[in-house]
Every structure is written in structure tokens, then in C-alpha cells.
Amino acid sequence: MNKIHICYLVSSLCNEGPVNVMYNIIQYIDFSKFEVSIITLIPEKKNSRLQEFKQFPIHIYQLAPNTKLSPIKLFQVLKQKVIEINPDELHSHCARSLYLMCFLPKKFKRVYTIHIYPGLQQQIMYGKLKGNIVIALNNFFTKRCDLPIGCAESVGELYKQYKGWNILSIPNGSSLPIWQYNEQEKQTLKKELGLKENIKYFIFIGRFSKEKNPDILVEAFNKITSNNIGIIMLGQGPMWDELNKIKNRNIIMPGFTTRVYDYLKASDYYISASDVEGLANTILESMSVGLPMLLSDIPSHQEVLANIRDTQTGYIINHKNPQDIIHKIEKIINLDSNTIRNCIQNLYLQKYTAQIMSESYQQAYIQLLKQ
Template structure:
């Protein structure tokens, strides 16, 4: 029996935590004993209840207040010694830094959910972000096994650092949508969407590196009145952008019924400056949505898997480029595109496939 302990800041409903959930959900519990240690109090969007339904142990170092770094480290050390795992798997910078200083007898794995760069500078400020990026590189290079969440992440490390990083692409557990036009119409009606409008859907945090403000401006200036956009999520820019909402630009805020919105939508769109391998694009693939994607490596990675045109890369800082791409994508044969997207999803991006790859990696490093 191989004992795997996941270490993460909290179980909030965000990309890295959803990856952890999908790894564990499909693990072979006859071969693995699984535990999770969280380091800070849970947020309102916690998935703690979902994790408690799994046959695992969950240990919260603190439930109601933030610990100082030294106190957090010593509590973590005591808990890890109590669990005595074979493998410690970190999924965030905080857990990466702390796990490095734990005894070497524990094999240490770290999943790189995004190549350190612009996102950290936006989250922490320019200079603090640069320090965080340096630390991320330093500690990542000293793990027993670092895993990129996409082939493009591993390629960036090879290109910029000369390091060979193992890659396991993220996976999604949403079911494949069985095309049902009547059901789609019902869902659109329940969500208050107009039948006469074709909707693009953006899903993500309303922050500068995701560029939701660019999308709102672009769709305001779009000459076609039968094309709109749904922007799901919340964040620093949401309240400012909410005032531009109309029949064609819809900002519902944070929603838990994302799958229904995906079914109701006609196209997927991203304007991100940086991504690892966004769970939202994988979720859109289960519905077979044609995609307009910003010009970044992980988006090109997905489109390169396709045997036919299922969407377009555009300059995500040029409104004219987006408008031209919209004119191009609406001419695609949606039935053929959807079939190709779902086929590629099954081949490369299911949660079962991802979990199996992680389990193989655990066994290899343990043995």
C-alpha cells in the first residue's frame, strides 16, 4: 500500500483543487492510502464537503485563523510525521515551500499549475511577484518529481531553464453532453437567454490577466447584434464590468451550474494572458463547443491535437482580430466540430486518464 498525502492551502473551488479531487476520485484505493492536509481556513467556495465523501483522511491545520509561517511549518511537520506518508504531493506555492524543508525520507511531488510569471506579478505586485517566481523555480527544481499540468508548461521549462519536466495534462470529469436540441432550448429559457442570439462563454476569475474587460469592449463594438457573450465568474473587475451588462453581454457572477451554461452556450472563448491548462476549456470540450482562444502556448497545445479546424487563435489585445475570428468561427460546421472536440477530449483529457497517469507516477517514484 502506497501512502500519498496531498498538501494544499485550502480546498477552495479553484483549478488546482479540482485537479486534486479528480486525481483522488479515480484512484485505486486497494493500492493507495490517501490523506489531505490543508494549511489555512476554508473559503466560502470550499469543496470540503465533496472531499469528505471520498474514502480519505482530511486534516485541517487551522479552521478559523491564519497561522504564522513558523507555526504553520511545525504543525505541518508534526501532522506529516503522524501520517508518515510515502509521498507528499504539493499543489500551491505555500505547500511547495513548506514541504521542501520536511525530512527527505518523504518523496516530494509538485504539480506546476502555471508557469511562474505574469500571474504571480499581478497577484502579488511586480516586485513581490518576481520574488515569488524565483522561489517557485528554486523549490520546484528541488522536488523529487515536478509535474507540468500541460505539455506546454514542460516545454517552457525546457526552453527557459533547460529542465526536463514530466507532463501530465489536466483532466475533466464532466460527462459528455449527448446532443439534445430540445433540452438545450429548455436550459437557455431557464437561464434567461434569448433564442435569437448565439452566445460565446467566458469562465474564470475577473482579473487583469484573464482580460474580461477586453471581451466586454470587443462585444460592445461588435456589429452583429445576434452574437453575445456570457461571462461567468467574479473577481476584482466584476463590479466595474457589471454596469455594461445588456441582452448581449451577460455577467451572472459566480455560478455552481457551470455545466448548464456550457450546454446553453454556442462557443467557448478565452482572452487569458497566461494559463496552465485551464479546466474551463476542458469542460467546454465535453459539450463540444467551438473555441476562440488567446495566443498562448496551452491554447495552441489543445488546438494542435485536433485533426480539423475546431476554432481559432486570435490576438487577444486586438479587437479587430477578435471580430474577424468571430466572423470565421460562426461559419464552421458545428456538428463536425463538436464530434472532433469530444473525440479529442476522450483521447487526452478525461479525469480518469489523468488520475491513472498520476498513480503510475506515484508508484514509479515510490519504487
């Protein structure tokens, strides 16, 4: 049996959500059935995972390793390379590669992972006018793919509700192992990371940008009167410097770190105030540790909490209202963490591991060729 050749298209291999999803697909792919290539379109950033990808038995082609190419030149080089390697299927993971992919010869089956339903995020990133143009382009090119795939069930539901399209959904998955709770290890990590022993810590992981609402979290935790509640805010972004100036002593802002898993194990609760998310890897990573969750009122967050019906594992917050966040903090700290931990970790193993995600993608690739 000939192997199915999958060629992934992505702007670069930077350490960000879509690339991490792609990495997890490849990490668990059956190389006896699939041949894998990756084509990148722009120079790598400082946080590139290129060397990690090179450890797989795959081919990586960098079309612009040093300098960005003009759109026309980039398409010409891309078309030439795709025809040269002649894959069975192309799989796009970003808007740039989606647009270019749809102009390539139709003999190559086109797969596109939709990492977030196009809407508010594009308006925040580009402004309302330009954002609406980007949204229209995303929808136009997504419709022309042979197999668009939503990164969460809620993404498929949004397309059905607003566009009338039936989109296959394959939830994102994390490759982190289940952490077997150990209080001694937790306290050792807290000491290593400069955290206080007697504080219950919430953890926020993400970019310090408008759509993530880190300012509202800082405002809420600045208002908390208890000295036994704090928050760890991992990440960087345009709002970091200003928020770092106004935070209180129980708000910890380490910036960028490679020790996310250790910070998760040292934490007690996960919190997200995002306006938009597809299915954030950080939620899935927190589930491997079994952290109770405070989540903003958006579809992907509702989806995760709805998957556990018999046990209260967290609460939806009004993420624009600091007082509601404080109220939900007061409620969640009274829940039984041991029971919650077991429920969340069981759901993670059943639905949100990288291996489950990868196997679902592999089946989708096979079915697409059969069609």
C-alpha cells in the same frame, strides 16, 4: 502488498483550479493500492469543497481550521503531523505548501503539480518586484522536488526551453461526461437561464481580473453590430462591477453559479482572452460539450488546438485587440458545428478526462517509489 500512502498538501479545499485537479485525481484513484491523506494549511473559504472530499475514504487534517497560524508555527505543526501519519509521498498543489514541503524530512518523496509556468501571473498578482521574487522562489523549490509535474505538455516545454529542465507532463482532466447534443434540451436550458432563443452565445468562464482580460471581451462584444451574437460571462472578481455598468444587452453576466455545465450546454462557442493559463479546467469542460474555441495566443491554448490537425475547431485570437476578436468571431460562426463537436469530444475522451489524468498520476507515484 502494502498500500502506497499519498499525502496531499494544499492551502485549503476551496473550489479553484488546483483543488479541482486534486479532487479529480482522488476521485479515480485505486484505493486498493493507495491510502490517501490531505493536510490543509489555512481556514476554509466560503466556496470550500471540504464536504465533497469527506465523501472519499480518506483522512483530512486541518492544521488551522479557524485562525491562520504564523509561518513558523504552521511549519512546526505541519512537520509534526507529517511525521505522525508517515506517508510515502507528499504531493503539493500550491506555492505555500511547496515551500513548506521542501523543509520536511527528505525521507518523504516530494511531488509537486505545477499548475502554471511561473512568470507573468506572479508579476500581475504581486507587482513586478515582488512577483520576480515569488518566481525565483517557485523555481528554487520546484528544483528540489523529487517529481515536479506540469499540468500541460506546454508547461514541460517551457521549463525545457527556459530552464533546461526535463519536467514530466500530465495534462489536466475533467470529470464532466460527454454531452450528446440535443437541440430541445439546449433551448429549454436557454429559457431557464434567461438567454435569448435566436442568439449564438460565446461563453467566458473565469475570474474578472486583469490577466483574464474580461474588459477587452466586453469592448469587443459591445462593438459587434449583429443582434444575433452575444456572450455569457461567468465568474466574479474586482472588474465585475465596472464592466456590468458598460455592457450591452447581449452581454450576460450572471456572476458566480453552480450551473456551469448547463451554461456550457446552452452556449455555442467557448472564448478565452487570458494572458496566462496552465491548462484551464474550463476549456476541458467546454470540450465535453464540443464547443468550437476562440483562444488567446498562449502555449496551453496552442497545445489544445494543435492536437486536432485535420479539422478547424477554432482560432487563436490577438486577445489585446478587440477588432481581431470580432474578425475571428465572424470566421468561427461560419464553421460546421456538428463536425467540430465530434472532433473536440473525441479528443477530450482520448486525452483530457479526469480518469486518464488520475491513472497517469497513480503510475507516476508507483514509479517514483521504484526509483
